[in-house]
Amino acid sequence: MRFPLRYSSFVLLCTAALLPALAWSQVRYGTVTYTASPTFKMTPPEDAAPETDEVAKMLRDLSAGGGFDKQYTLTFRPDAYVFRQIEKPDQTLENGEMTVTILSAQTDAEVFYTDTQRDTYLNQEAIADQLFLHDGSVPEINWMLQESTIPASDATLGFQLKTATATTARGDSLTAAYAPALPLAFGPRNYYGLPGAILQLDVCRNESCTRYRATNLTLSTENPDLSPPTEGKRVSGDRFYTLQDKFQARKPSSTRQFIRQ
Secondary structure, X not given: OEEEEOOOHHHHXXXXXXXXXXXXXXXXEEEEEEXXXXXXXXXXXXXXXXXXXXXXXXXXXXXXXXOOOEEEEEEEEOOEEEEEEEOOOOEXXXXXXXXXXXXXXXXXXXEEEEEXXXXXXXXXXXXXXXXXXXEEEOOOOOOEEEEEXXXXXXXXXXXXXXXXXXXXXXXXXXXXXXXXXOOOOOOOOOOOOOOOXXXXXEEEEOOEEEEEEEEEEEEEOOOOOOOOOOOOEEEXXXXXXXXXXXXXXXXXXXXXXXXXX
């Protein structure tokens, strides 16, 4: 039996505020929906062709309207969770004689399986058009707990959030907002390890950032079957990230890669 938590702003805030902390501490199973919103540099070089500047403007407008957003579901239980991308179709924009295609459905969806008891992971991710399956130990993150808090609101699913920051071994800058009233070990991708579920997370590197934000929480009384991903070429985690870094280093600018003429 599932109990969807779909509230108006007023009911959401009142319920989260009045529900005893003990009740939230007894939560064991459920699903969270996240939206991932990327931001990245879309300014063409000064010597770029005029049509490139037009494409950049189209992409900036699309990004501002959530056109690059991705949706994920996170299904959890006390010992593990699965963070799975919801597939969506490609998008095509037209501006006069120019067509821009946003490639969203080239490969299978991303899937991140995290065993929080053993601190291990198994992920299904793509580099360009090749799908990989990689595993390993979850890298240790030295979270720095901050004094700042985020008041409870509809944007936080009714929870008051505390914040923490960290820098990963690969150089990603992390800013997390977690719910102490929901003492569960889960968060976007393979990020967890705070005294509460991570409901918001900013992951930044160089000039690009992605913000993950929880938009819905559904509780369950049933222990979910968390199936690890199975698709893709099997490689070690170290090998996957080496290939990913090499691809990112030679990838064309975000403006040029979307142009279809």
